[in-house]
Amino acid sequence: MTLKTGLAFSLLLTSQLVSARDYIDAHLHYVDFFQETDGMPALLKAMDESDITQAVIMGIPVAKTWHENEPKKPRYYAGDDAAIYWYSATDFELHAAIESLNPEQQKRFIPFLSGFNPDDKNSVNHIRRALELNPGFWQGIGEVFTRHDDLTALIHGSAPRANSEAMMKVYKLAAEYDLPVLLHSNITSKRERNPLYLEELEDALKKNPDVKFIWAHAGTSKELHRHQEELDFIRPLLQELLAKYDNLTIDLSWTMIEPYLLNEKGQPRAKWLALLEQYPSRFVIGSDVVGSFDNLGKIMHGFDPVLDALPADVAKAIAHDNFLALLPKKTAD
Template sequence: MISLLITSQLAHARPYVDGHLHYVDFFQESDGMPALLSAMDDGNISQAAIMGIPVAKIWHEDEPKKPRYYAGDDAALYWYSATDFELLNAIQALQPEQQQRFIPFISGINANDKNAAAHLRRALELNPGFWQGIGELFTRHDDVTALMHGNTPRANNEAMMKVYKVAAEFDLPVLIHSNVTSKRERNPLYLEEMEEALSKNPEVKFIWAHAGTSKELHRHQEELEFLRPLLQRLLAKYDNLTIDLSWTLIEPYLLDEQGKPRPQWLALLKQYPQRFVLGSDVVGRFDNLGNTMHRFDPVLQALPPEVAKAIAHDNFLALLPKSAQHAEQESASD
């Protein structure tokens, strides 16, 4: 009992970097910065990669009640670039020491628009040095895609290829949502889209959100049995790939039905200790932030301490632009 208590205390003493946190929800609404900072303190989250959401949900004229989530009814989603300016203003209103806790990612990009790269460049040049990453970019994304008008966005379409060139120029990591399959197919149906992006942009640091999974995929298929061997192959082949272990991967992949770490996944994490990061993927509501991040505790406790520290904290910071990493080191020395 004493050893279990000590283990639990050590887990909660570990600082986390949340590598995937949305400041707003699908209606571009948020609990706000005071609530977020309080939740980060409670969860021992030292820093967070914070981003908006590049789409907004319509409250349709025919709907008597405002939906609570993008899947709440059949009304459409639309691309929404102002999400970045709301985030920019929220961060700039903070005290300097509070601002340092956030790693802002620019996300308001229409993944089907070949003008997106030009819009992105202008936004980056308007606020030099502010944005430290790009994403979460929405490409193929089950019901989100289904509710969008126009063509299905793909990780390897021409518009995204132009965005990756800007990312490389500014040394910005790219967090991208690109489903590996559909809700019905038990094979990596859409893998080619992500692989082409990786292979044709070796200088870009890609973070694959949820390793290509989503809540909707799991609702229909539960576990994708091909996923772990696939990740092992991709990590061996592409040095520019990092896997975002956000909440959809906790179950049924990292933990079994009893809440115990799965040995084969632990082996993969130990084989590539610098290639995984953690994320909560909360969307504008922060009351469950700490609990979400600490669901990873059983996995981290089963890993060697240096591997756990890398995945929980160090790996994400190592993906940032060199200028941002230098600022981090100076801040730590102060």
């Protein structure tokens, strides 16, 4: 082997070693918006092929109507103007799917309870009953859909808020059970380039210091990006919020890869790397796939350029360890 060949081989091996890591997918929906799924065998296969040792798994708390007047079933919740309704059975279907697995397979999933209406002050009682029905099974609450662009607009009633009275009751219950809460709360609307709804999130964080909040997509969404592309205030805002609130973790699920973490050439952005290094224990990564798992590995490995550019201990924390620290103490121990 020549010196040049040996050097190339060494660099390749080093690159492979840097990229070889175990992932916890911090945001995975077992079903889609029609409560349909590829199923557990397909999910486990996709996890095995993608270095995903565990997944934070949840249903979807709403279901899309195939309206009587629509000749073709919509492919997504935004496929037509038919309504969306709250769907509690998503939790029981997820529970049954996990219980059907063998004990070793069950350990790979971290189930979150999501099937409730965040605008209903009775929801806290539904959640408590679900927790009592299967003691120790549910490890968190969410994804809670509060402000969620077009999805919210298709749900009958007012837009749920992160700081509603109903959600304050849920947070109190979460603190009682030491359950983290994965919260979807858009930071702004499709038209406003400012943190329009920041007060709702901050109010929840301030009034519930004992609750471990996980902010889904850092308040962004695919629909926001379709209209606004990159929101330049997101990174400075995260820096401010992480400094103020020890109970906040940021979920860097797929909508954050572009246009935030990576530039147009697919390279990590230096200022984002600096933020991740400044708060190495406050970020997790997730796929946010919904019922279909063909792209699971592609999405999770989409974070590799960022993780490879970070110190190894920081990359390991974000890819794997940080989520384990959020789990109920009895589970984490």
